[in-house]
Structure formats: C-alpha cells, structure tokens
Amino acid sequence: MMTLLFLAIDFTLLCTVLAMLLCMVRLLRGPAAQDRVLALDTLWMCAMLLALALGIRFGSLIYFEAAMLIALTGFVSTVALAKFLMRGEVIE
Amino acid sequence: MSRWFPSPPLSVALLVMWLLLNQSLAPGHLLLGALLAVVVPLWAKPLRPMAAVRFKKPIVMARLLGMALVEIVRSCFNVSRIILFTRPDGLNSQFIRVPLDLKHPHGLALLSCLINSTPGTVWVEILPDSHDLALHVFDLHDEAWWIDTIKTRYEQPLIEIFE
Amino acid sequence: MNQGIETLPVWVSLPVTALLVLGSLIVLIGALGLVRLPNFYQRIHGPAITITLGTGCILIASMIYFTALQSRLVIHELLITAFVFLTAPVVAMLIMRTAVYRDLRAAKRDREPESDETYPCPRKK
Numbered sequence: 001m002m003t004l005l006f007l008a009i010d011f012t013l014l015c016t017v018l019a020m021l022l023c024m025v026r027l028l029r030g031p032a033a034q035d036r037v038l039a040l041d042t043l044w045m046c047a048m049l050l051a052l053a054l055g056i057r058f059g060s061l062i063y064f065e066a067a068m069l070i071a072l073t074g075f076v077s078t079v080a081l082a083k084f085l086m087r088g089e090v091i092e
Numbered sequence: 093m094s095r096w097f098p099s100p101p102l103s104v105a106l107l108v109m110w111l112l113l114n115q116s117l118a119p120g121h122l123l124l125g126a127l128l129a130v131v132v133p134l135w136a137k138p139l140r141p142m143a144a145v146r147f148k149k150p151i152v153m154a155r156l157l158g159m160a161l162v163e164i165v166r167s168c169f170n171v172s173r174i175i176l177f178t179r180p181d182g183l184n185s186q187f188i189r190v191p192l193d194l195k196h197p198h199g200l201a202l203l204s205c206l207i208n209s210t211p212g213t214v215w216v217e218i219l220p221d222s223h224d225l226a227l228h229v230f231d232l233h234d235e236a237w238w239i240d241t242i243k244t245r246y247e248q249p250l251i252e253i254f255e
Numbered sequence: 256m257n258q259g260i261e262t263l264p265v266w267v268s269l270p271v272t273a274l275l276v277l278g279s280l281i282v283l284i285g286a287l288g289l290v291r292l293p294n295f296y297q298r299i300h301g302p303a304i305t306i307t308l309g310t311g312c313i314l315i316a317s318m319i320y321f322t323a324l325q326s327r328l329v330i331h332e333l334l335i336t337a338f339v340f341l342t343a344p345v346v347a348m349l350i351m352r353t354a355v356y357r358d359l360r361a362a363k364r365d366r367e368p369e370s371d372e373t374y375p376c377p378r379k380k
Contacts, residue, residue, distance in 0.1 A: 002263070008272040012313070015279035019286035019305070026289050026298075034354040035295055041346055042289055042302040048335070049282060049310060052317050056275075059324055068335055075342045082349040086356050112331045168308040171300060172281060175288035185297050208344030211303035214351050215344075228351065230300040 009057045016050045037081045044074030096130065098137045103129035142197060149253050156249040160206045171211040174231055186232040187216065190225045190239050194247050199254035203246055267323040271316045278312030285309060295354055299347065306343045311336065 023046060026039040048070040055063030097103055110125035111117065174183070194200060204215045207227070216226040229238060281304055288301025314332045321329035 002268065005263070005268045005272050008275045012275045012279040015283045019282045022283075022286035022290045032295060032354070032357070034350060034357065035298065037353070038295075038299060038302065038350055039289060041350070042286060042305060045302065045306055045310065045339075046282060046286065049278075049313050052313055052332075052335075053275075053279075056317055056320055061321065061329070064331060064335075068338070071335055071338055071342075075338075075346065078346050079349060082346070082353045086349075086353045109334060112334050115329070115331055164307050168281065168304045171288075171304050172284045175284055175291065175301060180291065180293050180297070183292075183297060185294075204348060205341070205344040208347045209303075209307060209340065211307060212300055214299055214303075215348050216351055216355055228296055228299075230297065 009053065012053045013050070013057065016046050016053060020046045020050070033085055034082075037078065037085065040081070041074065041078040044070060044078070048074065097133065099133050099140075102133045102136070106132055152249050152252055156206075156246070156253075159245065160210070164210050167210050167212045171230060178231075183230070184232045185228070185230055186235075188227050188229055188232065188235050188238060189219075190227055190242050192218070192223055192225050192247065193243075194251055194254075195223075196254040199250040203250055206246060207242070263320075263323055267319060271320050274312045274316035274319075278309045278316065281305065281312065282309035299351060299354075303343075303347065306339065310339055 020043055023039045023043040027036050027043065030036045030039055048067045051063045051067040051070060055061065055067070107125040107129040110128055111121060114121045192200075194203065200218070207213050207215050212230040214228045216228055218225055225242075227238075227242075232238070285301050285303070285305030288304075289298055292298045292301060314336050318330055318332045
C-alpha cells in the first residue's frame with residue numbers, strides 16, 4: 001500500500017513537470033502576446049502545485065509557505081502583464 | 093456594533109486567516125487576530141465604494157454555491173474529455189450574448205466569479221449599450237439552453253439574494 | 256523519504272493516492288489543451304481545469320495527508336484554496352478582455368476582414 005502512495009507522489013511530480021514543459025512550449029511559441037501571458041499564468045499555477053507535491057513527498061510543512069508566495073506573486077504579475085497589454089501599448 | 097465592526101464577515105475572515113497562518117489557538121494569537129479583525133476593517137472602510145450587503149438568504153446562497161460546485165466538477169470532466177478525444181477543428185467555440193436583469197454590482201461580481209470558475213465558459217464583458225453579457229463558450233451545442241441555464245440557475249438566486 | 260509515512264493507515268493513503276493521481280492527470284490535460292488547441296479563445300479554457308479541479312484535488316490530498324501524518328488538524332491549505340478560487344476568475348477575465356481589445360484594435364488598424372481569431376461581437380437576437 002505504501003509503495004502505491006510513493007508511486008502516486010512520484011507520478012504527481014512527473015505530471016506537474018511535464019505540464020510545466022508544455023506551458024514552456026506555448027510560452028516560447030505562442031503567436032500572440034496574450035498566449036504568452038496565459039502560458040505564464042499556467043506555469044505559475046503548476047509551480048505552486050509542484051511545491052505542494054514536494055511538500056507531500058518530504059513530509060515537511062515548509063513548502064506550504066513557498067506555495068502560497070508563488071500563488072500571490074503569480075496573481076500580481078499576471079494582472080500587471082494583462083493590464084499592460086490592454087492599455088499600455090506603445091504603438092496604437 | 094456597526095461603529096466598531098463595519099463589516100463583520102471581513103472581521104471573521106481576517107481572524108480565521110490569522111489563526112490558520114499561525115496554526116495555533118493560543119491566547120496570544122487569538123488576541124493578535126482580534127486586534128487585526130478590529131483595526132483592518134476600520135482602516136479599509138473608506139476604500140469600499142459601496143456599503144456591505146446584509147447577508148440575507150444563507151440557504152439560497154448555500155444552494156447556489158453547492159450547485160455551482162457540482163457544475164464545476166462536471167464541466168471539468170467534460171472539458172478534459174473534449175481536449176483529449178475531440179478533433180480541435182470540430183469544436184464549435186462561440187461568443188454568445190445573454191441578456192441580464194441583474195444590476196447590483198456585488199451580484200454581478202459573484203456571477204462573474206461563478207461563470208469564470210466553471211471551465212468551458214469565460215465572461216468577456218457587459219456590453220455597455222444594452223446591458224447584455226458577452227460570453228465565450230468552449231463547445232456550443234445549443235445557445236438557447238445556455239441562456240436559459242444562466243438566467244434560471246445562476247441569475248434568479250442572485251437577484252433573490254441581492255435585490 | 257520522510258519518516259512516519261509507513262505508519263499511515265490504509266484508509267488515509269488510499270484517498271490520498273486517488274486524489275493525487277486524479278489531480279495530476281487533470282493538470283497534465285489542462286497543459287495539453289494549452290498546447291494542442293488551435294486558437295487563443297479555445298486555449299483559454301485549457302488552464303481553467305488545471306486551476307479548479309487539479310488544484311482542488313492536490314490541496315485536499317495535502318490536507319488529508321498532513322492531518323494524518325502529524326495527527327492534528329492541518330488545514331492551512333484552505334488559505335491557498337480560497338485565494339486561488341478568488342483570483343483565478345479575475346485573471347481569466349482580464350486575459351480574455353486583453354485578447355478582445357487587442358484583436359479589436361488590430362482589426363481597426365488593418366481594416367482587414369476578420370480572421371477567426373478576432374472577436375465578433377455577438378449580434379442581437
């Protein structure tokens with residue numbers, strides 16, 4: 001039973017990292033700027049989930065603070081980028 | 093009461109947040125949390141554009157939130173099925189237009205949160221000339237069904253709560 | 256690997272395993288949708304499932320796991336849940352409106368007939 005749990009935790013880590021790689025593909029390829037912002041936001045979310053999964057793997061509560069900081073800064077940066085794209089374009 | 097606690101829900105939320113962050117119920121933390129719960133709403137009061145709404149119908153609210161939660165989980169599985177098994181060019185992604193009767197800003201905010209949390213629908217804007225809601229739907233089968241669902245299942249309870 | 260994980264009872268580790276597997280699959284599918292779908296207005300629906308169900312499953316798994324591991328109530332993950340569920344709709348709406356405004360502006364600048372990436376303002380019925 002315990003090995004199943006270990007396997008599930010490793011599977012979670014693997015899936016999260018794969019999801020981050022896919023977001024990275026969209027971030028580098030995305031044709032428009034809003035695609036890149038969307039990919040960056042998803043990347044923040046996946047990073048937060050990765051921190052949580054690492055916390056489960058090592059059984060430590062320290063990772064919770066990291067996850068919360070990632071969620072906070074992710075929100076602020078995405079809102080700032082989206083606002084900039086909406087209003088602050090140089091060439092209009 | 094309302095002089096010292098301009099918004100009781102905000103005070104309770106701040107106290108709970110403080111206790112959860114510190115993960116303790118020690119008297120010192122209770123005191124600090126209570127201080128936070130009194131001071132911050134007083135400072136934040138001038139920032140609120142509208143007065144807080146009285147929490148009128150908790151049962152309608154709870155039923156609405158529960159229904160929305162079930163809807164979120166259901167449409168999560170729908171969207172993942174579409175992503176995995178449907179050819180992307182066969183998708184019918186469309187903007188639709190829903191006439192809204194709800195005018196209260198808090199109600200509109202809650203409605204937009206619920207609609208945006210549900211995968212498969214994204215709120216675009218309220219068209220300024222006609223007070224219609226422009227909505228983007230991931231896989232549109234029947235436009236009338238969507239308009240009817242939003243009007244009866246989401247908007248009716250919100251009007252009941254806020255107006 | 257951490258200490259104490261071997262002592263977890265089965266009725267704890269079973270739901271934790273199931274929630275972790277479900278959550279990570281949903282996260283992966285969301286990112287796959289971000290890459291696979293052809294245009295922006297469809298791609299914005301991909302991460303929505305990552306944010307709602309994926310995050311929800313992993314946070315609930317974390318709560319159950321730490322509550323059993325430390326044998327006290329560990330529910331401070333509720334803070335992240337509340338924060339994510341409050342902010343994700345705001346982010347989705349902002350990005351959507353950004354895309355709409357930029358496309359409208361581009362269409363006005365070019366005077367081109369709309370491609371399928373622009374925002375056709377839905378007509379009144």
